[in-house]
Amino acid sequence: MTQSGLRGEGPAVEDTMPLAQHEKNAGGGHGRRGGGGGRGSRGTGGRRPKRRVLRWSATVLAVVILGTAGAGYLYYEHLNGNIRKGERDSGDSKAQKTKANADGQTPVNILLIGSDSRNSDANVALGGSRENRGSPPLGDVQMLIHLAADRKSAEVVSIPRDTRVDIPKCTDPKTGTKYPATNAIINESLARGGAGCTLATWQNLTGVYIDHWMTIDFAGVVKMADAIGGVDVCVKQNVWDRSTALAHGGSGLKLTAGTHKVKGVQALQWLRTRHAWGSDLLRARAQHMYLNSMIRTLKSQSIFTDTGRLLDLAEAATRSLQVSEEIGTGKKLYDLAMQLKTVPTDRITMTTMPNVQDPQNRDHVVPDGANAQKIWKLIQDDVAFDANGKTEDAKKDAGKSGAKTPPATQPAHPDGQIGVTVQNGTRTTELAPIGHRATAISDELVGKGFTKASPDSTTTPSASQTVVRYPSAELKGDAERVATALGIPTTSVEKSTDVSGVTVVVGADWRQGSTYPKQETPKAGDIPENSDAINGADTKQCMDVYKPYQW
Structure with a gap:
């Protein structure tokens, strides 16, 4: 490696001296230039070898860091290219x-x-x-x-x-x-x-x-x-x-x-x-x-x-x-x-x-x-x-249900002016829908003062949980008011572009009754027996082999 001289000096000779020798030469005088050479001398006493070693080491370190960073960046881009x-x-x-x-x-x-x-x-x-x-x-x-x-x-x-x-x-x-x-x-x-x-x-x-x-x-x-x-x-x-x-x-x-x-x-x-x-x-x-x-x-x-x-x-x-x-x-x-x-x-x-x-x-x-x-x-x-x-x-x-219950938004309209559509979503893969559920819940809403509630018999979605949907922010308070009237938690109120107004989807969790059933608070570890649960720390698990495939 060569270095440019300082203050008009010519190029310095290649520094191949071992680090130990540099340290020996540098220890000759505290605050003095060892030897007697002038400032422009190219001899080893003409400049501080220790400073040269530091500059050389810093340069090498910079190259190593930049090289490593470059290689790291290229490898990172290589991994990204794989994905x-x-x-x-x-x-x-x-x-x-x-x-x-x-x-x-x-x-x-x-x-x-x-x-x-x-x-x-x-x-x-x-x-x-x-x-x-x-x-x-x-x-x-x-x-x-x-x-x-x-x-x-x-x-x-x-x-x-x-x-x-x-x-x-x-x-x-x-x-x-x-x-x-x-x-x-x-x-x-x-x-x-x-x-x-x-x-x-x-x-x-x-x-x-x-x-x-x-x-x-x-x-x-x-x-x-x-x-x-x-x-x-x-x-x-x-x-x-x-x-x-x-x-x-x-x-x-x-x-x-x-x-x-x-x-x-x-x-x-x-x-x-x-x-x-x-x-x-x-x-x-x-x-x-x-x-x-x-x-x-x-x-x-x-x-x-x-x-x-x-x-x-x-x-x-x-x-x-x-x-x-x-x-x-x-x-x-x-x-x-x-x-x-x-x-x-x-x-x-x-x-x-x-x-x-x-x-x-x-x-x-x-x-x-x-x-x-x-x-x-x-x-x-x-x-x-x-x-x-x-x-x-x-x-x-x-x-704690795991999700924050957001503060209620004030309804934009009185109950009697809130248009509500009710859909029957009680159908599941294994169970047929319960007939007339949309009508039953819309009648319940009318009885509670939501006189513009009506059933939608043209749409029968499949919903595991009952939800109340609204299309835009100004109707959020109206949707929450409807949910509260039916006993549906406000965490089940959601914005959706698939509806044009406040819409109640009666889910598979509400297949009977006019009041939304109280939901049990889940407890840690309370899972169904037929979920075939295995804990990650269980090292004793071993598979049984079906008789025709044993040898």
Whole structure:
């Protein structure tokens, strides 16, 4: 390295002297120039070697910092370039964004979708079914991840792929193709407008606003499993998921009884196996065991503080995942991961939506009425599925619904001048609508002085919860006045561009009576028995193997 001289000096000679020698020369005189050379001398006594070393070191440090920053920026841009993004919501969905709790915190809801796409050589090789190459992918794995507002707990709810639900009207953001609303099994939603349609389907079913979605295909699972380095899983008997007289196909998973570390293709086989467990519902349990084990593995490896491992995982994740556009950068995904990592394993609960056999098709299921609603209510109110929180947290949250109740807005009109439309939304996937509910509630409003209330028999939406909607800010107070008259909490009053005036949608939670039923305050850990809950700290989980697939 060369340096320009100061005050007209010529270029200095290249400084190749060892640092120790510089220090020895610099120690010859305090406040003096060692030796006797003049100011312009090029000899080692003609200038302060220590100053030259400092300048040299500072220059090198600057180059290193700039070089590292440049490399970091280029790598960051590389990761961003890996990420595939899509529209968050491409369907007709009414869910409202979750309000902040009393401390100003908001939960985060993420929909994780496992696609069965065969639209690449890698996916065909891993998933077989070559005849389906080019067909729209189906969402065979669907899980809602709820990260609590205080970031102290997390809940995961799976919906079986063969659950019959109402899929709303959706538009494919890539092709512009419009799909009409339909009633079908939920895994078809991915093929009717992409992940944004699946998100809209979940929002309408659960009443939960979902902030983001992520999708991953067969090849992506293999990449992620390899980056993690393997995850422990357990079977009680020898298992071989293969074609049998009972069912064609199979994942190919073959393990002896006991605990095994699976990675790569074998991890994918574990996640895809269903015949060997006995049902699609039990496949969800095996997936939950895998995810819990993966989380424990990542925490035990301190992967978030191991730069090399973290970069490997970042590379695999950004190449494997497709995400909704609002989290489509490496930084936003990293920030989200940092929030998830703060949750202790014993505050993570994996569940499956309570369900019952579909009366229309014994091979399908439908939500289990009140039990399914209980799960969604816990998430809506940001109440933990576990009871492992600290006592002081429980006391703090006692009687708190999880969302602030906003101050009431004064109505703009007297009761008798408020136009109110009432719709019957009591229909559910598993239950027919209750007849004349819109008429009954509109009559109740008329009796309370809302003489302009009337039923709307032309629209019969499906609503899990009763809501009061209004189209613009000046009608908010009127909507809240109507809600109060019926005993509906003001937290169920929401702005919507889908209505032209104050509209009461009588939901599945109000199928009888003229007064809105009092809702129980959800309690932490109070989840239905048929939700098949597994705690993240439970290391003793082990899958039973269906007899025909034992060897």
